[in-house]
Amino acid sequence: MADVIKDFPLLKRKINGKPIVYLDSAATSLKPQSVIDAQDDYYRRYSANVHRGIYAISEEATEAYENARKKVAGFIHAPSVNEIIFTRGTTESINLVAAGIGKTLIAGDNVVVTIMEHHSNFVPWQQRAVGKNVEFRILNIDKNGKLNLNDLDTVITRRTRVLAITAVSNVLGTINPIRDIVKSVRRISPHCLVVVDAAQAVPHMVVDVQTWGADFVVFSGHKMLGPTGIGVLWGKTELLEQLHPYQYGGEMIAEVHVDRTIFKKPPQKFEAGTPHIAGAIGLGTAIDYLQSIGMDNVRAHEKEITGYTLKQLSAIVGLQIYGPKTAEDRGGVIALTVKDVHPHDIAQVLNEDNICIRAGNHCAMPLHEHLGLVATVRASFYLYTTREDIDALVEGLEKVKRLLSK
Amino acid sequence: MDLYRDLILDHYRNPRNFGHLDKPDVAVEDHNVSCGDRMVMEIKFKVKSLKSKAAIEDIRFSGEGCAISQASASMLTEKAKTLAAEKILVLTLEDIVEMLGTTLTPSRVKCALLPLEVLQKAMIKV
Numbered sequence: 001m002a003d004v005i006k007d008f009p010l011l012k013r014k015i016n017g018k019p020i021v022y023l024d025s026a027a028t029s030l031k032p033q034s035v036i037d038a039q040d041d042y043y044r045r046y047s048a049n050v051h052r053g054i055y056a057i058s059e060e061a062t063e064a065y066e067n068a069r070k071k072v073a074g075f076i077h078a079p080s081v082n083e084i085i086f087t088r089g090t091t092e093s094i095n096l097v098a099a100g101i102g103k104t105l106i107a108g109d110n111v112v113v114t115i116m117e118h119h120s121n122f123v124p125w126q127q128r129a130v131g132k133n134v135e136f137r138i139l140n141i142d143k144n145g146k147l148n149l150n151d152l153d154t155v156i157t158r159r160t161r162v163l164a165i166t167a168v169s170n171v172l173g174t175i176n177p178i179r180d181i182v183k184s185v186r187r188i189s190p191h192c193l194v195v196v197d198a199a200q201a202v203p204h205m206v207v208d209v210q211t212w213g214a215d216f217v218v219f220s221g222h223k224m225l226g227p228t229g230i231g232v233l234w235g236k237t238e239l240l241e242q243l244h245p246y247q248y249g250g251e252m253i254a255e256v257h258v259d260r261t262i263f264k265k266p267p268q269k270f271e272a273g274t275p276h277i278a279g280a281i282g283l284g285t286a287i288d289y290l291q292s293i294g295m296d297n298v299r300a301h302e303k304e305i306t307g308y309t310l311k312q313l314s315a316i317v318g319l320q321i322y323g324p325k326t327a328e329d330r331g332g333v334i335a336l337t338v339k340d341v342h343p344h345d346i347a348q349v350l351n352e353d354n355i356c357i358r359a360g361n362h363c364a365m366p367l368h369e370h371l372g373l374v375a376t377v378r379a380s381f382y383l384y385t386t387r388e389d390i391d392a393l394v395e396g397l398e399k400v401k402r403l404l405s406k
Numbered sequence: 407m408d409l410y411r412d413l414i415l416d417h418y419r420n421p422r423n424f425g426h427l428d429k430p431d432v433a434v435e436d437h438n439v440s441c442g443d444r445m446v447m448e449i450k451f452k453v454k455s456l457k458s459k460a461a462i463e464d465i466r467f468s469g470e471g472c473a474i475s476q477a478s479a480s481m482l483t484e485k486a487k488t489l490a491a492e493k494i495l496v497l498t499l500e501d502i503v504e505m506l507g508t509t510l511t512p513s514r515v516k517c518a519l520l521p522l523e524v525l526q527k528a529m530i531k532v
């Protein structure tokens with residue numbers, strides 16, 4: 001994939017004369033020139049509001065915005081474009097769903113999340129459960145960082161109303177078998193809604209929401225080469241029709257009278273106010289870019305890089321890797337610790353060579369507590385990650401050890 | 407190699423005043439949840455009746471943290487032994503930066519400050 005590098009302006013930048021080794025794509029991805037240009041073009045040439053004006057540039061903006069929605073629908077194989085709701089990102093998408101479903105939870109119900117969830121797919125559910133006599137249940141992992149699927153039968157009950165689950169862990173890299181899990185859940189609790197956090201999946205592999213069979217799927221634009229501030233909620237039409245609106249305002253209204261309001265149908269029902277028009281257009285362009293490469297190729301590249309990294313890192317004494325052992329079972333995310341060295345120090349020393357990795361709990365504190373850790377460092381990859389980046393990481397980690405091992 | 411200067415590395419590898427006191431007058435613990443740092447300070451005072459004169463007879467710190475927080479704690483405990491309570495209570499980030507002899511990026515400020523915060527909490531507990 002060496003030829004994609006030229007498409008990412010940030011990779012041309014140098015700090016203190018040295019290039020940037022960007023290994024934090026799980027936090028946010030770099031942006032290709034075409035995405036930057038698409039947003040720029042909107043602001044320069046047709047920056048009108050959508051769904052409002054009769055004049056040419058407003059029609060143009062509306063068409064570009066709705067066209068982006070179509071691209072998203074195609075990208076995740078949604079049966080209808082009206083099932084695509086633009087949000088601010090994964091976090092807002094989950095909160096939107098949780099707010100709507102939360103209203104319908106009653107005493108005796110339970111909601112289930114996994115221990116590997118990002119806070120944004122953990123806390124909204126936990127907070128809906130507390131104080132309501134709704135049980136908040138956890139699906140745990142085994143020592144290889146895979147979900148204990150044998151426990152599904154005990155954790156999920158007929159009173160389980162929601163299973164909130166990530167498709168790919170942003171720490172362990174574990175790829176969860178969503179399709180099989182949804183099938184099992186349906187068997188145990190036919191009315192349980194399955195909400196899939198696909199923030200680390202949609203950017204990196206082919207996702208087909210119909211194959212998964214889940215009820216809601218959410219992700220962020222900025223992790224898939226798109227702009228920040230735009231994300232997606234996909235939901236089944238009949239569920240979106242039942243779900244309560246999240247915010248009220250312009251754009252989402254069919255009729256307002258002094259005594260009542262009739263909302264538009266989805267997706268407009270959930271898009272109150274002027275949306276992030278440039279963001280949606282940028283996201284559409286990011287999808288064009290990914291499709292020009294092919295998601296199978298993106299996945300194959302990341303698998304190759306992940307396998308290479310696992311192999312190179314295994315040679316470093318005192319280094320511990322968390323999560324599944326093989327690249328086959330994991331996305332391009334590797335969390336690790338170095339014996340006796342605090343993760344912040346690792347990140348800081350690597351920064352001296354412009355190696356960007358993240359240190360902390362990666363918004364997955366329950367998972368870290370489960371692992372008995374306060375923090376890890378995490379390297380994460382994308383289609384522009386090269387073996388040279390990994391070599392720089394390995395060399396950097398050796399330097400960390402030389403400098404800071406006691 | 408600005409942040410991990412020899413002085414900081416020396417205090418990190420060979421921390422001064424690390425461990426516990428037999429019968430401390432105060433012991434205070436605090437955390438930096440986002441970093442996972444934990445810092446405990448134990449102090450024995452020379453005179454503890456007069457607040458402002460509560461000079462330190464002996465001090466120990468313990469806990470876990472990054473090199474910056476550990477070195478900061480090591481240097482600070484040394485410095486604290488030479489200062490009167492009222493001086494310790496007015497120490498600021500600038501003093502810590504000067505003590506460490508380095509510049510701190512915003513994300514590391516709270517690592518460097520944790521020991522001072524714990525120490526000052528302990529001092530007002532007297």
Ligand SMILES: Cc1ncc(COP(=O)(O)O)c(C=O)c1O
Nearest residue numbers: 089090091118120170197199220
């Ligand atoms: C698995 C997962 N879920 C949710 C999020 C939150 O995404 P955002 O901050 O874009 O809302 C992230 C990334 O930060 C993530 O990795």
